Amino acid sequence: MKKIFRITGKVLLIVLVLIIIAGIIGYSRMSSKANGNYAKLGEKASELNIDGHNFRDLNKNGKLDAYENSRLSVEERVNDLVSQMSLEEKAGSMFITMIGMTPNGDPLDKPFLTSNPIDIMMTFMMDSNAEMLVNKKMNSFNILQSNPANVLARYNNQIQLIAEKTRLGVPVTIASDPRHGAENNPGAALSTPTFSQWPTSLGLAATRDTLLVKEFGDIARQEYLATGIRLALHPMADLATEPRWGRSNGTFGEDAELSAMMTKAYVLGFQGDSLGSESVACMTKHFSGGGPQENGEDAHFPYGKNQVYPGNNFDYHLIPFEKGAFVANTAQIMPYYGIPVDQTDENVAFAFNKTIITKLLREKYGFDGVICTDWNIVNGTAVGDARAWGVEDLSAIERTKKVIDAGCDQFGGESSPELVIELVKTGQLTETRIDESVKRIMRDKFRLGLFDDPYVDEGEADQIAGKEAFRKLGRIAQAKSTVLLKNELLPLKKGIKIYVEGAANDKVFDTYGELVSNPMEADVILKRIETPYDERDEYFLESFFHQGRLYYSDEEKNEILDLISKKPSIVVVNLDRAAILTEVSKVSGALLADFGLSDEVLNQILFGELRPEGKLPFELPSTWEAVENQHEDVPYDSKDPLYEFGYGLSYGSEIVTMK
Numbered sequence: 001m002k003k004i005f006r007i008t009g010k011v012l013l014i015v016l017v018l019i020i021i022a023g024i025i026g027y028s029r030m031s032s033k034a035n036g037n038y039a040k041l042g043e044k045a046s047e048l049n050i051d052g053h054n055f056r057d058l059n060k061n062g063k064l065d066a067y068e069n070s071r072l073s074v075e076e077r078v079n080d081l082v083s084q085m086s087l088e089e090k091a092g093s094m095f096i097t098m099i100g101m102t103p104n105g106d107p108l109d110k111p112f113l114t115s116n117p118i119d120i121m122m123t124f125m126m127d128s129n130a131e132m133l134v135n136k137k138m139n140s141f142n143i144l145q146s147n148p149a150n151v152l153a154r155y156n157n158q159i160q161l162i163a164e165k166t167r168l169g170v171p172v173t174i175a176s177d178p179r180h181g182a183e184n185n186p187g188a189a190l191s192t193p194t195f196s197q198w199p200t201s202l203g204l205a206a207t208r209d210t211l212l213v214k215e216f217g218d219i220a221r222q223e224y225l226a227t228g229i230r231l232a233l234h235p236m237a238d239l240a241t242e243p244r245w246g247r248s249n250g251t252f253g254e255d256a257e258l259s260a261m262m263t264k265a266y267v268l269g270f271q272g273d274s275l276g277s278e279s280v281a282c283m284t285k286h287f288s289g290g291g292p293q294e295n296g297e298d299a300h301f302p303y304g305k306n307q308v309y310p311g312n313n314f315d316y317h318l319i320p321f322e323k324g325a326f327v328a329n330t331a332q333i334m335p336y337y338g339i340p341v342d343q344t345d346e347n348v349a350f351a352f353n354k355t356i357i358t359k360l361l362r363e364k365y366g367f368d369g370v371i372c373t374d375w376n377i378v379n380g381t382a383v384g385d386a387r388a389w390g391v392e393d394l395s396a397i398e399r400t401k402k403v404i405d406a407g408c409d410q411f412g413g414e415s416s417p418e419l420v421i422e423l424v425k426t427g428q429l430t431e432t433r434i435d436e437s438v439k440r441i442m443r444d445k446f447r448l449g450l451f452d453d454p455y456v457d458e459g460e461a462d463q464i465a466g467k468e469a470f471r472k473l474g475r476i477a478q479a480k481s482t483v484l485l486k487n488e489l490l491p492l493k494k495g496i497k498i499y500v501e502g503a504a505n506d507k508v509f510d511t512y513g514e515l516v517s518n519p520m521e522a523d524v525i526l527k528r529i530e531t532p533y534d535e536r537d538e539y540f541l542e543s544f545f546h547q548g549r550l551y552y553s554d555e556e557k558n559e560i561l562d563l564i565s566k567k568p569s570i571v572v573v574n575l576d577r578a579a580i581l582t583e584v585s586k587v588s589g590a591l592l593a594d595f596g597l598s599d600e601v602l603n604q605i606l607f608g609e610l611r612p613e614g615k616l617p618f619e620l621p622s623t624w625e626a627v628e629n630q631h632e633d634v635p636y637d638s639k640d641p642l643y644e645f646g647y648g649l650s651y652g653s654e655i656v657t658m659k
Contacts, residue, residue: 034109037130041165056452058169059084067451074446078439084168087424087431090438091417092137094410096175096372098126099141105154107133107162118144125382127415133162133172136417140410140441142175142233146192149227149465153458156228160454170442171450175231175283178250180220180474181596189250195223196470201236201262202575203481203595205252206614206648210265212477217269219470221280224270226464228456230448231281233334235266237320238289240618241313242632243578244296246533246547251291253617254635255645256319263324275331277449283372284325286336287350287361289317292633298547299337301539305349305389307338311634314343322365331444332370333361334412337377337387348390351377352399357407370440373403375413383540401428409437478594478601482612484649485581485620486591489524489568491608491651497521501563502528505599512607524589525569526606529560531579551580551624564588572602578618580627582642593620608651615648 048055048064055068066072066080082090100108100123107129114120132138141159143152156174163172179192181200196219198204204213224232239259240248252262263284271279290299290307297304325333335350335357344355351357351373361367378399380386388399400419403411423429445451484490492498498513499522500506509515509526516522534548552560564571564587571588573579575595585591592612594602604610619641621627626638636645 031110034128034130037128037134038162040134041162042167043165044161045164045169056164056169058164058451059167060169070452074443077446077451078442081168081170081442082435082439085438087421087434088417089137089168089170090431090434091420091424093139093170093438093441094420094434095136095138095414095417096140096142096173096410097132097138097375097413097415098144099129099132099159100126101143101145101147101151101155103147103151105147105151105158107155107158121383129159129162132415133159134166136415137166138415138417139163139170139445140173140175140231142177142231143229144190146179146190146194149194149223149461150458152194152227152229153456153461157455157458160228163454171445171454173231173445173448173450174229175233176224176229177233180216180223194466195220196466196474197478197596197598198474199478199481199594199596200249200576201234201252201266202240202249202617203614204266204477205258205262205617206481206483206595207477208258208615209480210261212480213262213265214269215473216477217266219269219473221270221278223465223470224280225278226456226461228454229280230450231283231332231444232270233283233285235263235282235284236286236290237263237284237325238286238336239291239317239320239635240578241291241317241635242293242296243550243618243621243627243630243638244548245291245293245577246296246298246545247290248578248618249546249576252320253645254291254619255617256316256635257323258617259320260323263320264328267325267328267330271329271331274329275444275447277452279448281331281444281448282325283332283334283370284321284330285334286374287321287333287371288314288335288340288356289320290336290338291317293338294341294632296547296632298545299349299389300387300541300545302385302389305337305339305387307336307340307632309341309343309633311631311637313631313633314340316635317633326365326367330369331447332372333367334372334374335408337374337389339390346390348402349377349388351408352388352391352402352406354406362407368440370410370437370444371408372410373408373412373414378403378411378414378419379416381413397422404429404433404437409440475598475601476610478597479605479610479612481595481614482597482602482605483593483614483616483647484590484612484651485593485643485647486585486588487649487651489570489589490606492524492606494607497523498526499524499567500526500528503599503602508599508603509606511603512609519563519566522567525564525567526572527560527564527569528572528574528602529584530574531576532556533577546576549624550578550621550627552584557583560584561587570606572597578620580621580624580642582622585642611651613648613650615646616643617645619643619645619647 067077109128178189236250252259294306499519533546536542568589570590620643621638622642630638
C-alpha cells in the first residue's frame, strides 16, 4: 500500500511539474507575442503649438492636419481622417468587443493568477489587448471587469496611450453595460460597487419621476466620465409586454408611453442636449423592440430566436423609440437578436433585416447615427455558436455582408475585420459603403472630444465615482421606487422585536427594532424573497438569465408560507420579472416589491424614516394560466391580475402602526 502511495505521489508531482512548465511556456509565448505587437507601434504624439493653441500631432508628421484641428467642424475633421485611413484601419473601426484588464489596470496580454471567472474568460477566450489594438486595428471596446474607479481610469489611460502610438492615433471608445445596480450578468449588467447604487430601470420607471431619472443619468455620466467610459450600452427601450421574458429587468416596464418618458430622460441625463466632450453617448436598444419573445424565451439562445405578434401590436413597440430615444437624439442604436416573425419580407433577425434597419430606422425615422449589432451574430465563440438567427446557413463572410447591406455600421462582440477587408478586395462591397459607416463611428469620437483629450485623472476618479452625495440620491431613489402592495402593519413601532430572513445584512434591522434569532420570539417577521425562475445550464449565459416560470415551486412556496404564517409578517419581493404572488399576498400582513433595495434603506422604510412611493411598471398576474394565455406583444392583458399596472399604496393618515 505504501508503495502505491509513493508511486501515486510521484505521478502527481510529475503532473504538477508539467502543468507549471506548460504554464511558464504559455506565459512566455503570450508575453513575447504581445511585446512583439507593441514593438510595431510608433512614438507618442507630440504637441503642436499654433497661434497660441496646442494640438496633438496624432499622425506624427510634424504638421497640423485637419482631423487634428479642434477649431474645424466635426465634418471637416471626419472627412480628413477617413481619407487618410487604410482599408485595414477602417475595417478595424467597425468592430467592438470585450477587452480585458488586470486587477492593476494594465492591458490584459498574458495570464495572471485569479479565481474570477470573468478574468479567466478574458484571458483564455478573447484576443489580447495587443492583438486587437495593434494587429486588428480596433478602437472600440466594452469592459466587463468591475474594478475600483482609479483602476478603471488607469486602464483607460494605458490603452489610450497605446492607441495614440498607432499610425493615425485614433483614440479608443470604452463602452459598458449598466453598472449602477446589484445585478451581475456578463450578458446584460455589471454590478460595480465603486459607483453609486440605484434601482434597476424597472425601479426608475416605478418612481414615475422623469427628473429623478435624468438626474440618475447625469450622475452615472459623471462616474463613467471619471473612469474613461464614454459609451453606455443602454438604456433598454424594449417593452416588458411578455412577463416571462428574462430581460424584463432592464426595461422601463410594459407601458409604451411610460417607457418613452423614461428613455428620453435617461438619454438626456447621459448625453445632455447634444453630444459633447462632457457627454457619455447612449446606444439605445433594442430596435425595433425586443420584448415580445415567443413564450418569453430570450433570443440569446436558439430556443428564443422568434419574436411574435399575436396581438398585431408591432407598432406599439416603436413608441419608446419614436417619443423617447429619437427625441433625445440618442447617439447610437442596437437591434436585438430576435426574428420579427412575419413582420417583414424575410424572417431574419433584426440586424440582418434591411426592412428594419434601412427602410424603417434609416429612412422612416431618419436616424443617421451609429447602428451596432448585438454581440456575436456573425461568429461563434468558445462559449457558444453565433446568434445568427434566420441566417444560420450563411457563412461568416456572407453574414458580414448581409449585416452591412442591411444598413448596420458596427459589429458587436466580434473581432474579425479581415472579413470586411475580404469583402471589399473581392468587390462584394465598395470602400465607399465602408466609409459611410466609419464616418459615423468617427463622428461620435470627435463629438465626445476623444481626439483632443482621451485621458482622465486617475486620482480624481475615486473622488467622483461613488461619492456620498451620489450614493445618498441613489438610496432615495431606492426608497421611492419601492412599491407598497399590501399594508396592515407598516410603519413599525421602534423597539419592536423583529425576525429577519433572506436579508444580506440582517444586523441593520437592530437599528430601530430588536433583532431576534427565533421567529416565535418576534412580534413581526420580515422575509425577503426573489422572483422565481427555472434554473438552466445548457448554454453558458443561461445561469445568468432568470427565465421560465413565474410561480413558486411547492418547495419554495411552502418554505415562505410556513414562516410568514407563524406571526404577522412583512414580505419584500425583489421583482426582476412579474412574479405570481397570489398566495404570498393572502398570508402576509404587508407586501412590498423592490427593484434593487439595500437592507439599510429597507430598514428605514419599515420604520417610517423613508416612504415607499413606487407604482408598478407592469401588472402582476394572478395565475400561471393567465400568463400562458396572454399575448407576447400586448401590455397588461392577463386575466384578473393580482395587482394592476400602476398599482401602489402609500403611507398616509390611515396608517395602521404595528404595536
